[in-house]
Amino acid sequence: MKTLRFKNSLLAGLAVASLAAVVPAHASVEVFIEGGSASSGVLYQLATNILNGGTISANVANSVVRTYSGTSTLPSLSGYGTITIDFNLNGAVGGLQNLTGGLTDTNIAGVAYPVTLVDSATSPEAVGINSTTAHLQALPTYVVPLVYAKNTNSIDTAGITNLTQRQAVSLETSSPLPATFYGGSSTNVVYFVGRNNESAVRTEIDLAIYNNATISSYVTNSAGQPVIDPSSGDPGFSSSGALVNTATVLTNSITEVAVQNIKKPLAPIAFEGVPYSTNNVQNGSYPLWGYENYYYIKSGYTGTPSTAQLAVINALYNSVTNASFQVPGNPVFSTYFIPTASLQVFRYAGSDGGQIYPNN
Numbered sequence: 511m512k513t514l515r516f517k518n519s520l521l522a523g524l525a526v527a528s529l530a531a532v533v534p535a536h537a538s539v540e541v542f543i544e545g546g547s548a549s550s551g552v553l554y555q556l557a558t559n560i561l562n563g564g565t566i567s568a569n570v571a572n573s574v575v576r577t578y579s580g581t582s583t584l585p586s587l588s589g590y591g592t593i594t595i596d597f598n599l600n601g602a603v604g605g606l607q608n609l610t611g612g613l614t615d616t617n618i619a620g621v622a623y624p625v626t627l628v629d630s631a632t633s634p635e636a637v638g639i640n641s642t643t644a645h646l647q648a649l650p651t652y653v654v655p656l657v658y659a660k661n662t663n664s665i666d667t668a669g670i671t672n673l674t675q676r677q678a679v680s681l682e683t684s685s686p687l688p689a690t691f692y693g694g695s696s697t698n699v700v701y702f703v704g705r706n707n708e709s710a711v712r713t714e715i716d717l718a719i720y721n722n723a724t725i726s727s728y729v730t731n732s733a734g735q736p737v738i739d740p741s742s743g744d745p746g747f748s749s750s751g752a753l754v755n756t757a758t759v760l761t762n763s764i765t766e767v768a769v770q771n772i773k774k775p776l777a778p779i780a781f782e783g784v785p786y787s788t789n790n791v792q793n794g795s796y797p798l799w800g801y802e803n804y805y806y807i808k809s810g811y812t813g814t815p816s817t818a819q820l821a822v823i824n825a826l827y828n829s830v831t832n833a834s835f836q837v838p839g840n841p842v843f844s845t846y847f848i849p850t851a852s853l854q855v856f857r858y859a860g861s862d863g864g865q866i867y868p869n870n
Contacts (some may be wrong), residue, residue: 539818540594542615544605545629546710547750548654548768549802550597551842552830553629557595560584560825575600577618586821593822596623600749602630602710603637609805610634610644612813626819627826628805631710631768636717636862645811649804649827652836653848655769656711656798657778657786664761669694672780673764675719681764682716682725686736689762701728701736703757703765706746714800715766717863728763729756736760770846791848794855794866801850801860 543553554576561580579594587593596617598605605628608615614622631654634641641648658678660667670692673681677692686699694700704727705712716722727739727746739745747753750771757765757776765776769786772778778786781798790796804827806820807813815823829835836849857864 538591538593539816539822540596540617540623541626541815541819541822542596542598542617542623543627543629544598544600544608544615544625546602546605546631546654546768547599548602548631548710548770549629549847550599551770552847553597553599553826554578555842556826556829557597559829560587560822561593561595575618582825584825587825590818590821595822599629601706601708602628602632603708603713606630606632606634606637606639606805609807609813610639610646624813626806626815627823629802630805631800631802632713633801633803633860633862634805636713641805645808646805647808650850651802651804651827651830652843653791653799653850653853654710654714654802655786655788655791655796655846655848656715656800657767657769657772658715658764658781658798659757659767659772659776659778660764661757661761661775662777663775664763666696666698666700666762667694667764669696670700670764670779672783674782678715678719678781679721679723682719682721683723685726685728692764698762701760701763702726703728703753703760703763704746705750705753705766706741706744706748708744708748709746709750710800711750711766711768712746714862715798718797720863728760730759734759736763768846788848792852792854794853794868797866799848800862801857802847 557578560582561578562583576597579592582588582593598615609625609628614624617623634646658673660670666689670689681702682704685702689696689698689700704725725745728736729739731737750767753765754771757763784790784796786796791799806815806823836843838844855866855868857866
């Protein structure tokens with residue numbers, strides 16, 4: 511199955527088309543969604559919430575490819591029969607490329623299906639896509655916080671509690687360096703385990719730390735020993751799962767992940783003296799974060815969603831931006847993401863990695 515992916519921009523008038531049009535009775539609809547895995551928990555819950563009027567099947571082929579199928583009691587969707595939502599959440603950048611390129615993916619049943627919607631924390635412009643000429647409609651959803659994380663099972667990383675911007679660039683481009691370079695007490699080296707250029711984690715962090723050089727990312731060989739990633743031209747892991755697994759095995763390592771993907775023994779490292787917290791993102795003191803957006807092709811252009819598909823997109827968007835969803839008590843959201851409305855700051859011109867300014 512082809513790998514694929516999806517971020518930022520203004521709401522361009524929230525032209526999520528009026529769905530007052532008559533919906534054909536019992537018409538089935540299928541939507542194919544690509545994008546970053548950081549929001550997988552949110553998207554899967556949204557699909558479950560929307561398909562609440564019948565049997566929901568989740569056919570899990572692997573960690574990033576799923577199909578949800580069922581019916582809905584939502585007024586905007588109740589006129590349709592079976593609603594199928596396919597997911598391939600293996601990267602934020604490739605999804606944008608596939609959407610704007612009019613490419614297809616293969617669902618679990620093996621049927622080729624055009625990409626309908628991309629959920630991405632990477633803006634099109636950040637990866638060379640002009641959102642205007644590509645006719646992209648952007649729907650802002652929330653903020654995705656990112657972190658550098660160390661493996662806490664190693665004495666070599668024990669004394670590393672903070673990275674400066676220059677240390678972060680050296681970590682990514684000159685790995686391995688001694689732990690003492692990062693403030694640790696061990697003279698043993700620390701390896702960097704990174705994402706590839708298809709990931710919003712990579713694009714957003716690199717923009718924030720001003721790194722445009724090729725990274726030096728490490729993998730483990732059959733003996734469990736660290737070796738430089740042999741990938742030609744684009745080193746780094748294509749999925750968060752593979753990255754976390756390697757950083758867990760390679761104990762003297764530091765990696766880069768979305769907050770949602772942190773799990774023990776990984777733990778966040780402060781950046782520029784500021785630890786990650788929801789409050790520090792909101793007040794602007796912690797800069798490693800990006801705006802998350804839904805993207806689809808605007809009406810009137812090749813690849814635009816059908817009326818039925820747009821109804822499903824609207825339902826997903828209305829659900830994810832609903833105040834009752836973005837509440838502290840929702841574990842798939844509040845633990846890992848931040849409502850855009852709660853930010854006391856903004857990035858200049860909404861640009862990825864851009865300068866942060868107070869709202870007032």
